[in-house]
Amino acid sequence: AQSVTQLDSQVPVFEEAPVELRCNYSSSVSVYLFWYVQYPNQGLQLLLKYLSGSTLVKGINGFEAEFNKSQTSFHLRKPSVHISDTAEYFCAVEDMDRDDKIIFGKGTRLHILP
């Protein structure tokens, strides 16, 4: 079964500094990959997704992610974070060749330090 690993449960970073949130998935078969963001007391919102094509995907709020098939990774990056980026970030994967289930990682809480 497909699984998603987010290596860091929490990431503290200073405001205006760059950040990378790591995500690895279990299988090298064809997959769709996603990053979602959850602000406090809200549901998840889609940040960006990789379906095919360019391995560098740009999303909302200045975030981007790079799909690396050989390393089965899909790390999320932002060159300069703001206090408003404080949230929990979830990586998710869907196996293209199997069912329609979207499996989420356990999340990474991003703490922006002043």
Added chain:
Amino acid sequence: DAGVIQSPRHEVTEMGQEVTLRCKPISGHDYLFWYRQTMMRGLELLIYFNNNVPIDDSGMPEDRFSAKMPNASFSTLKIQPSEPRDSAVYFCASSLDSRTGELFFGEGSRLTVL
């Protein structure tokens, strides 16, 4: 569109009581997903429907849990009898086409079982 609507937002009940959570997906969306979020286990897929038909309920923890989708605009998740370990935030999400991956989440129902 109002988005995915869940009710109740908060529910506090005593062990042994029946709990019913409700969801109204976005009109026109063919897929509906129920997720449970806890600190320990993260975001777990419980069950999902396609065109009102349950496709995969392998994530439903046990027989105390049941879900229905009597029509395209309404779904319920029922727990009977409830137990303290069921305390979690339950999210409903809908999608036009799960293969494009954008799940639209409701704001969640926070359940506390005493």
